Amino acid sequence: MGNSKNRAETLAKPGDAAPITAEAVRRRAPKLQSGPLDYGLLKSTTGFPLKVVWIIGYTLLVKHLGDAAITPQRFSMLELIGVNPGASQSQLGTALGLSRPATTLTIDFWQERGCVDRRTEPNDRRSFGIYLTEEGERQLEDLRKRMLTSDKALTANLTDDEIAQLRGLLAKIHQ
Amino acid sequence: MGNSKNRAETLAKPGDAAPITAEAVRRRAPKLQSGPLDYGLLKSTTGFPLKVVWIIGYTLLVKHLGDAAITPQRFSMLELIGVNPGASQSQLGTALGLSRPATTLTIDFWQERGCVDRRTEPNDRRSFGIYLTEEGERQLEDLRKRMLTSDKALTANLTDDEIAQLRGLLAKIHQ
DNA sequence: ACAGATTGTTATCGTCAATAACTGATATTG
């Protein structure tokens, strides 16, 4: 999606103190569904509203994560490292659908911030085991809270039952 | 999402004659949900599976549209033009969340393919009314079929009731 | 009539992602 730094800046204005709700994002997000024009067949598909909602969720998450440099993808990597200490870069990258160069850069990012250690594993000295540092644990704990808040904001219009329904249907699509 | 031409080439191999199912795409798509690693908190969110399913749908659509140059976004524009003949570029771009430069290029694309006409409107000579040509009508008719097939493949695991439920829940999120 | 806003186009720039080439380490095979 292009220039993430600039996009994030327009989404998360520094002086934006108001609570971040799905409604607030919707107002500012590109008008994908409302407006004077007829959306024709797009209205009667599943894919189009799926995209719209995904954009809303992505935008919300970027705002809630707070730091424009911490993209959803980078956050996902930190979470994955936290839950799977010692996993190799290949495993982590594959799990997130990243190319190997992209994986390297993502882990570089967290290492430069002191959140992650690369440890050479004695049994296979080609690969690293990736581990959170204490700073990484702290960061992750904070970011997790932000992520959960964001996810709640996304589904604010839904009851708990409906959220469960939605997740069930999504899970059924990708088995 | 980066280099769309190259990505599309890897997704839609020329000699790929097998029917395009959600399952087939899942097998080839980046492993976002399966694998040896634990996804931790990501599993219990709505946003993450939403992204996974959106990627599956996007990938399916790219394959079904057949021509790597015809991206979902470009298709959406053609559909919007077909349903709203005479709309201005601003209106079309706004409806799809495109910047004005991006709108210009998208309409350039269809005009170069002879699918679209820019007609200067007498009441406001700054803007164009955008209209489908006969070739555009033919293209759109074909692409619509492909899109509907793709959307059906995406929800192949769901009953009609479940599809309606899913759309209802998505609609409820973005009101 | 003139300042300001709006429509569309073009140019420029930074960023990102994919590819390929490279290093170092391990596995395989004769």
Next chain:
DNA sequence: CAATATCAGTTATTGACGATAACAATCTGT
């Protein structure tokens, strides 16, 4: 055991894309 192939990770390069800003033409309002 030597030669080759494969694998993990890094780096360099390239191309495409999106955002921004500057621009020309037209319209609006006072």
